[in-house]
Amino acid sequence: MKAIILFGHGARDSRWREPFDRLATLWRAQHPDTPVELAFLEMMQPSLEEAVTFLAGGGVTQITVVPVFFGQGGHLRNDFPVLLEACKKQLPGVKLSATPAVGEDLAVLQAIVDFGARAL
Numbered sequence: 001m002k003a004i005i006l007f008g009h010g011a012r013d014s015r016w017r018e019p020f021d022r023l024a025t026l027w028r029a030q031h032p033d034t035p036v037e038l039a040f041l042e043m044m045q046p047s048l049e050e051a052v053t054f055l056a057g058g059g060v061t062q063i064t065v066v067p068v069f070f071g072q073g074g075h076l077r078n079d080f081p082v083l084l085e086a087c088k089k090q091l092p093g094v095k096l097s098a099t100p101a102v103g104e105d106l107a108v109l110q111a112i113v114d115f116g117a118r119a120l
Contacts, residue, residue, distance in 0.1 A: 003035040003060040005051050008068045009075065010040035017044055020068065035060060041075055041083075052087045052094065062095045070103035 004027065008020050020038050027036040035058065039051035046054065048065070055063055065084065067076055080098070088096050102108050 001035075001058075001060045002062045002064070003037070003055045005037050005039050005048070005055070005063055005065045006068050007039045007048060007065050007080070008041070008044075010042045010044035012043055014044075023068070039065075041079060048083045049087055049090065052091060052096065056091050056094045061093065063097075065096065065098040067098065067101045069101040072101050072104060076101055 006020060006023055006027070008017070011017070017038070017040075024036050024038055027034075035055060037046070037051040037055055039046055039048040041048075052063060067080065069076055084096060084098060088094075
């Protein structure tokens with residue numbers, strides 16, 4: 001079984017995660033047969049390890065982590081690979097992969113341009 005983890009930075013203000021919760025809700029509505037979980041680098045729960053462990057406990061064998069970051073900054077270049085590798089070692093029966101940051105995708109950038117154009 002395949003699943004997806006939407007991975008964000010995290011923040012002290014709990015309201016910061018509201019768009020992530022909406023994103024997960026949209027995923028569930030549009031892809032009900034593919035589980036989705038949120039995970040955060042810091043300051044919020046669950047951690048990446050907790051989300052991977054939860055999905056694996058539910059029978060998931062293949063997880064794609066989608067970093068919901070605007071760009072490939074230091075956290076994604078330095079911290080994230082270490083976390084992902086630790087999860088791979090902890091759960092060798094689960095195939096883990098990751099996409100680039102969502103902000104690196106042309107369709108995402110175009111959606112932001114379209115959003116700005118609608119504001120005019």
